[in-house]
Amino acid sequence: MRSSSLRLAVCAAALVYLAGCDAPHSDERRADTPAQASQAAGEEKPTAKEASEHPSAATFPQGKLIDLTHPFNEQTIYRPTESEGFRLHRGPAGFTERGYYYSANRFTTAEHGGTHLDAPIHFYKDRPSADQVPLSKLLGEGVVIDVTAACRENPDYLVTVADLRDWEVRHGRQLVDVIVLIRTGYARYWPDREKYLGTKATGEEALSQLHFPGLDPDAARWLVEHRAIKAIGIDTASIDYGQSTHFPSHVLLCEHQVPIFENVGDMSSLPESGFDVIALPMKIEGGSGGPLRIIAIVPEKH
16 A cells, blocks of 8 residues: 555654644645634634644754664664565556656565664563554653763673763753663664674574673663653664673563664764654554654754
8 A cells, every 4th residue: 555655754744743833835835823824714813822722832843853763775684583674565666647657665574673663562561562652752852871982892881870870970960851862883883784783694593693782781770760761772783782682671671661762873963962852663553663763853052
């Protein structure tokens, strides 16, 4: 169906509506505000109170848009045990007998590969699935925990409580009501599987060869027990480091209903604070995750 290739775009459009902003202009001129809309319809201008209560009164973040999403294609990285990867099945493309151009494709993919969401149900029973994650957890203020220097020295580096506390000390605030993005620097290796994962091997035997940084389980526990973050993302293949076999950071975060974003793109142009994040996954009913389009909005002052 035509709609299958447009799901992510529909999600993005829905967010724009929820944020109270106009959708992109069509060929036809549209009113910019509720007042203009009512005037165009020949209605009376709303009072100031009515206007302030209208959804379009919400202020959408302004600034530079930075895409933190890797493209989905034949080079998209999945775990070594995922044999299929991403497949774009080309459909018709060309001019129809009626004179207009038309193209439509199909795609197949595992939920967990490329830039994607881990819904809480991924690692904890009876937790929200991809379609049940509250939108409030998928957008909001972002912060960057930059551990690139440590990760250059140690591919198995675990982000510690000390790393998180160091950010708090330098910024004079706690990690509360924010989307935490961990920058290891590994996005620069995408899509080189060997550099990104530590091995280009596939299959079960490759799992023991995985080497990339992740979040220390003690740090995950500290975040869920002593702080209150909205979500957490990382620019590696997993929130648990490559050598993990029991995935304790996944379990802790999912138990406490913290959405996880994995394979996040290049964060090098992001400040450590003072920007907004929008992370909209494909809304797969009952899904344990799914492809994610994640962007940052950085104010021009940065």
